[in-house]
Amino acid sequence: MLNKTKIFLLLFIMNAPLAMECKTVDIEYRFNKNKIEEKLPVCFKDTSFISNNCKDNNCHAINVLKEPIDKTDLFSFVGSPLFEVCRRLGGEPKLFDIKLNKDFESSAYCLFKKDSSFVSLDYFNEYLEEGKKDISLAGQQ
Numbered sequence: 001m002l003n004k005t006k007i008f009l010l011l012f013i014m015n016a017p018l019a020m021e022c023k024t025v026d027i028e029y030r031f032n033k034n035k036i037e038e039k040l041p042v043c044f045k046d047t048s049f050i051s052n053n054c055k056d057n058n059c060h061a062i063n064v065l066k067e068p069i070d071k072t073d074l075f076s077f078v079g080s081p082l083f084e085v086c087r088r089l090g091g092e093p094k095l096f097d098i099k100l101n102k103d104f105e106s107s108a109y110c111l112f113k114k115d116s117s118f119v120s121l122d123y124f125n126e127y128l129e130e131g132k133k134d135i136s137l138a139g140q141q
């Protein structure tokens with residue numbers, strides 16, 4: 001039978017945030033019809049990622065996520081609502097392919113030129129859904 005200390009430790013481990021794994025990955029994107037290949041240092045949390053300079057939560061991309069935004073008309077725009085949120089926060093949405101394991105996968109991120117920090121739209125979405133900002137999808141379910 002488990003004692004209270006073991007149960008507490010088990011619950012703590014299950015609820016602890018996942019550690020980020022940081023590494024340099026290969027990316028590909030198109031610019032003026034030319035294929036560009038680069039190496040990009042990123043930190044992963046599950047399938048989402050952030051720029052290496054955000055791993056301590058002290059970069060423009062993370063700080064700007066704390067600012068409230070008006071999302072009442074967010075779904076009236078053509079395109080991705082997350083791209084629109086990115087633009088409203090002063091970022092620039094980017095599409096690219098990222099090499100995970102042996103294959104490239106399509107992905108997107110929000111780039112903030114102030115300090116070249118970025119967050120993947122997956123991370124962006126998770127961050128917004130976790131309620132770390134004072135925003136909601138007003139009228140949207």
